[in-house]
Amino acid sequence: MERQTVRLGIIGAGNVGAALVAMLLDESRFPALLEAVGAPLSISAIAVRDASKVRPGIPAKLLTTDPLALATRDDVDIVVELAGGVDDAYRYVHAALSAGKSVVTANKALIAAKGTELEALARLQNVDLIFEAAVGGGIPILRALRTSLVGEKIHRVMGIVNGTTNFILSAMASDGADYGDVLAEAQRLGYAEADPTADVEGFDAAAKVTILSALSFGTSLEGAAIARQGISAITADDVAFAKRHHYVIKLVGVAERVGEFGISMRVHPAMLPEAHPLASINGAFNAVFVEGAKAGPLMMMGQGAGGNPTASAVLGDILEAGRNRLLGRRSATPDVETNLHMIPQGELQSSFYLTLDVLDRPGVLAAVTSVFGDHGVSIRLMEQSGMGDEARLTLVTHLALESDMTATLEDLQTVDTVDAIGACIRIVGEDLA
């Protein structure tokens, strides 16, 4: 009997694509891949922008510059979308699924914006749409959520899912350096983009939270509005305060069940107790912390980006999709739960850390604390440093409603003796440290 082959069409040959092709062409791994799929894998074509560019390790005869044609070719069973972006990638993936191809993608932006629609199309076509690498690079967190934990009632998923911001915050913590200096260094080293907005303002993390929430709770993948606060306002003083009080500042993405049918999704900097498992995740590492009703707390960490780790995750997806194709089946994917509602950020409770630059005049403390009191926000710690016009108040509140804290911040802006309001950072995870 002739053995079937599972044929791949790959769109994109950047870092990840090149690493993937190298893994697929490594003969020493052929037996393992054959065993995992049940048939050999082959590459039918690789779509690139510029076919004339020399690409070491990539056979030139496989190159094409027409990704849309590749997505529907007869000799392609699985389309691997590594092009990035939303609009073009959407066209390729939609075309591939419509033509009955299975699709593997690492594209978090695409899945966070169009995942529900594309998933419905994949279901209709009885093919797979798998996207492990879209969250946490090489960390197999999404597969854990859709297999091992699919029977588990999950309370909360909290992750460090952006390597750039974690690199910056880790460097600020270890060097005592200021945000701007570390960002410049990260840009020089290639860890941050020339325009770092997507990373440092939390957009990248928000897309990943959308995906984590969909797999944890069944929320939809169609561009959820996520409360989002970045790290650009964080100062060396904030980091120093955190260290003195045994906290670590991390940018966290959170998706959380509130009551039975409420869901909160948000991205913000957080002070985590040093003993919290996420507090020790440093540099470009990513980690996702899952709290299940029965499984208890789980954490998975690994390299959140990079050609090889991402390609490793993509390869795992290809093996799953390939095996499924041979067996004429697809992997189970969760339905969208229609009875969930989003909880407004203001209805959540947290402790807050806050700094205020104030004029050190008689009555300034009374003026500041009365604003907190007016909104029912109770202060659990206050430190004053500096003298005269340079004085700074550092405050930590007890648990307070976010809406009350927001109102407090608004009123503080009208207090004459308050010069400037620094980063307002939530203190989280104290129950788990």
Added chain:
Amino acid sequence: MERQTVRLGIIGAGNVGAALVAMLLDESRFPALLEAVGAPLSISAIAVRDASKVRPGIPAKLLTTDPLALATRDDVDIVVELAGGVDDAYRYVHAALSAGKSVVTANKALIAAKGTELEALARLQNVDLIFEAAVGGGIPILRALRTSLVGEKIHRVMGIVNGTTNFILSAMASDGADYGDVLAEAQRLGYAEADPTADVEGFDAAAKVTILSALSFGTSLEGAAIARQGISAITADDVAFAKRHHYVIKLVGVAERVGEFGISMRVHPAMLPEAHPLASINGAFNAVFVEGAKAGPLMMMGQGAGGNPTASAVLGDILEAGRNRLLGRRSATPDVETNLHMIPQGELQSSFYLTLDVLDRPGVLAAVTSVFGDHGVSIRLMEQSGMGDEARLTLVTHLALESDMTATLEDLQTVDTVDAIGACIRIVGEDLA
């Protein structure tokens, strides 16, 4: 069309069995389980030793005292083996697989001793044998190895896979207490058995290393001889030294590729740098650290034992086996690689920490260090404490062959001025901290 049901037979209703039954009978979870399997789950029977015992939450009409009959009943599709032990469990699982049932088990001892034979039988019968809970309780590490990472060339798997010893070592580190006192406390709290041998001497961890190695490298599951050293010789002084030098002592289980076809499996206490991800895994938590060629370092942590976490992992396996049965397929399992060989422990290299109680007489240092020199073991650090007959030498070596270190220890026993030799602890993971 009438909907099929996937029918379970459960052997054992202790902590894990009771937690599992509660999860299966929780009506609020029915939709999620139905969606994951494609059909409802039902329990046909539960085998227990004593059917007259009152078991809250477990319907008495489901109880039977004949596990072997349960394993082959017509109205059972999946047998869930939670009885423990090897011989009886082997009979039940063998009978179930022979009768064409899929089997889910949490029994590490059974899998580590008989897994290869039972796996071959399952393959022959085209049914599943799945055992996620056998390693790391609720941590989905085995599924990650056999799905996401199946295409990955793995270099090393290192885990904290025994909660009892991790509880003891964590308490010794935080309290400065001695081994015996902490063990007694652990026994009082129910974290350690009256006879703690299986845990503290590393037998339990060794079974788990056998399983991790099988899924990482394709070694066989038939009672591998694993180099094994427990924690009972570790003293408060060792822990204090570790802390002073920014190490943490953990009992680690390691399965490692040596060259292309060599495999080393071992269980021993290790000094890990404080910055190593495994160093922060405390109390009864478990964690497994995986180093893949492409995925890079990954770590998964969670609750390594307990009724609910273990039942959560068992439920994940039931959902996988149930879905497979409806589709008439089984999950892929790795072949046993026949070209692998075990690397003798003596051929490995490590740095070692060692304490010697010596008589503080002229020439004692020369006598001790010349023994190290005779075997080519070079000393990188030496501390002397105490005076007269109470003196203690603490030594750390450079990288040395284990066989040379073993020979050094043997010769040290013949040195007159050496009174006693303390725990010899490997220093590992310094490349990754």
